[in-house]
Amino acid sequence: MPKQNKNDSLKKYSVGDLIRKSYSEKNPKIYCDEMAKRNLSDKDKMKYYRICGEIYYLEILNNFDKSVQFIKVSNFYAQKERDFTMYANNLNMIALIYALQNKNDLALSCLKKKRMYESRDKSNIQELIFGGDEGLVYGVIGDFDKKIIGYIKAIKDLDDYLANQKKIAPEIILEINRAKREKYNSIVDAYLLQKKLDSAALYLKKIKSLPLSLNDLDSEGIRDSEIHYDILSGNLDGAIEKANKDLNEFRDDKITVFYDSYYLAQAYILKKKYKISLAYCEQALKSKQISFGFINHELELYKIAMQATDKMEDEKAYLKYSRFYEKANQKFDYNSKADFIAKLYNLDQIQPLKYELNNSKHFMTYLWLIILFLLLFTTYLINRFFTLRKYKKRFIEINARLEKKEKEVAIAPKKAEEVIKTDKNILSLKKENEILDKLNKFEKKQQFLSSTLSLSSLASSMNVNYNYLTLTIKKYKKNNFNGYINQLRIDYIILKLKQNPEYLNYKISYLAEECGFSSHTVFTRIFIEKTGIPPSKFIEYVKKENTKVNI
The missing domain is CATH 1.25.40.10 (Tetratricopeptide repeat domain)
Structure with a gap:
């Protein structure tokens, strides 16, 4: 057959x-x-x-x-x-x-x-059950107050329906209470994203008080909210215990694996157990789901993985995850939310806001706090104004220095005889010229971009004495070895940024790697030291300069 x-x-x-x-x-x-x-x-x-x-x-x-x-x-x-x-x-x-x-x-x-x-028909139960669905959109945008207000109104409409109908079928009542459960949970999610932990706890209790079975109350969304609450309140061990239990029970459910693995990765990175956190990141990403919320869990997983690999000093893995993050971020344009999410998981800043109890108290305290905030904000703006003006001045000076340098490159490099006024030197002029010639070739070949470069390796490759090379660099480059190499690298990346527009869209970590620095942090520190301006601000000025040219 x-x-x-x-x-x-x-x-x-x-x-x-x-x-x-x-x-x-x-x-x-x-x-x-x-x-x-x-x-x-x-x-x-x-x-x-x-x-x-x-x-x-x-x-x-x-x-x-x-x-x-x-x-x-x-x-x-x-x-x-x-x-x-x-x-x-x-x-x-x-x-x-x-x-x-x-x-x-x-x-x-x-x-x-x-x-x-x-429809404005409050007798249409199906419309009431799906009421407040705009809250999903407001939640993604980040307007949490509108999300909360919308769901509270939708719950009130359901309560009014229950109160006004004389006879309701049991299956309809069950459907209404399940709808209320989901709306309460959406409110919990909005409060958690604002770190209003007291309010989140209040609505978690409301969920538990609904006349539903244990199975209905043990929904995936509720479990996620409880784990999220534990992480934000600092109960990392409790969050890990709940997530592991959930993961073991629903291991065949791809969505459960994704979210539980995400929360475990988050909890372990906060516990500074980087290897375990990375393992859960990788497990989650194998089951990745689209996130219908303010947090894009895929991108957050890449960020956690980057943090873990950075702490583990695994540069290859760090670069892999940073590229994944950059590629995914082009689709979601997530940068505007990145700072908010970073602060969300900074446990040192978490203070449960007992706003329900304190709304009508300490008016004068709040007033003085507002006045203090305005003074601090004004001071910040003034400081910001002068800082930006200083940055702009440094940017103009950098441009002028680079133009001067390009003109000097066109002329034959100076020999030692042109610089030395006396023959009372440790090195002979001939030897100095020989080392200078080798340094010029070294710069033209851009061998300073190697992240493994050292003074001893450079001296060895040039076949010159270690001390002679040190003295020549100090005398003619007006710098020690590290300062000389760092200046070459910074000048290189500045020219790339000015001459190749695609570099303006690269992450700082990629630029650091490109010019030979071991990390984003070291590159940023040296860039500021050599130019007086952060790399992010320099990129901003170059973009503005390019826009003016195009106009």
């Missing part, structure tokens, strides 16, 4: 079955492909294109443009069917995709359009 073709076996399913399987099975594409072969009604096409956009192109392929394209086609059919609930829901999903890409203006524009199609 011939083996049955897998595609033939799908023919037994109705369109409704295929739609359900697309949401529940791991590979929705085979069900979408089968639907595409069917003669679908406009209503089914609306659902088909939504599934393709949301489940396949967004969640699996992370192709934002294709995802938006398919969801817009779904909305074409939603309008034909006059299904404005689906139309509004699709607009919310498009807004979420824009927010993930930091296209906040487009996201907010979609939300504004969505409100025009929302």
Whole structure:
């Protein structure tokens, strides 16, 4: 008997079955492909294109443009069917995709359009259950207050429905309480991202008080929030215990593996156990998922891996993860959130905010704090103004020095005879000229870019005496060996930045490696020492200079 073709076996399913399987099975594409072969009604096409956009192109392929394209086609059919609930829901999903890409203006524009199609019917239980979904978008953007307010209102609407309906089916009550659980958890997430731990704890208690079974209360989102809470409150051992238990119980669930491994990597990096943290980073990245929240967990994992490998002094691995981070960041444009996330996990700064109890107290204390803040901020602005003016002056001086240096290079390098006024030198003029010639060749070949370069290795490669080389560098380069090499490296990278625009988009760590420094930190310190200006600010000035030239 011939083996049955897998595609033939799908023919037994109705369109409704295929739609359900697309949401529940791991590979929705085979069900979408089968639907595409069917003669679908406009209503089914609306659902088909939504599934393709949301489940396949967004969640699996992370192709934002294709995802938006398919969801817009779904909305074409939603309008034909006059299904404005689906139309509004699709607009919310498009807004979420824009927010993930930091296209906040487009996201907010979609939300504004969505409100025009929302129903105001508070008796429609399905709309109430999905109420507050704009909070997802506000959460990604970082407007946590709007996210919280939206979900609190949505919960109140559900409570009002429960209070006003005389008879409600038990399955509807269960669905409402599950919806409240998810909305409470979204509020917890918003408070955790603001380090308002008291408020987060309050809403975690509200979740536990819901009339739900233990299985319903033990959802993946709640477990993640509890682990996140433990990390921020400094209970790292508690977070590790919960994450490991969760990981062992749901090891076959790719999403659970991703998030639990992320939290374990985060907890262990804070415990300074770098090797273990890196192992969990790698485990999470094998199961990586798109993150529908303010934190992009994939990028955070790359950052944790970079920190761990840096502490382990594994330069090769560090560079690998920094390249992964840079590539992924081009898709998500995550830099604007990086500082916020870094502060979020700085345990020294975590202070639970008991704002519910203190709102009406200590008015004068707050007033004086505000006045002090304004004074400090004004001082900061004044200091910033003079610092930037100093940086700008140094930038102009660097340009002038480089132009002068380029002119001098065009002229034959000075020989020792032209510099020496007397023959009372330790070295003969002939020997000095010989060493100077070798140093000129060394500079032209850019051999100073080697990170393993040392005075002894340079003397050996030139076949000159170690002490003679030291004296010649000090006399004619007006520097010691390290100062001389560092100046050559800084001049090299400055010319690269000015002559090759692509260098302006590279990470500081890559620039450091490019010109021979062992680390981002050493490079930054030497760059400031030699130029008087941080490398990031120098890059900013070069970009502005290039813009003026292009105009």
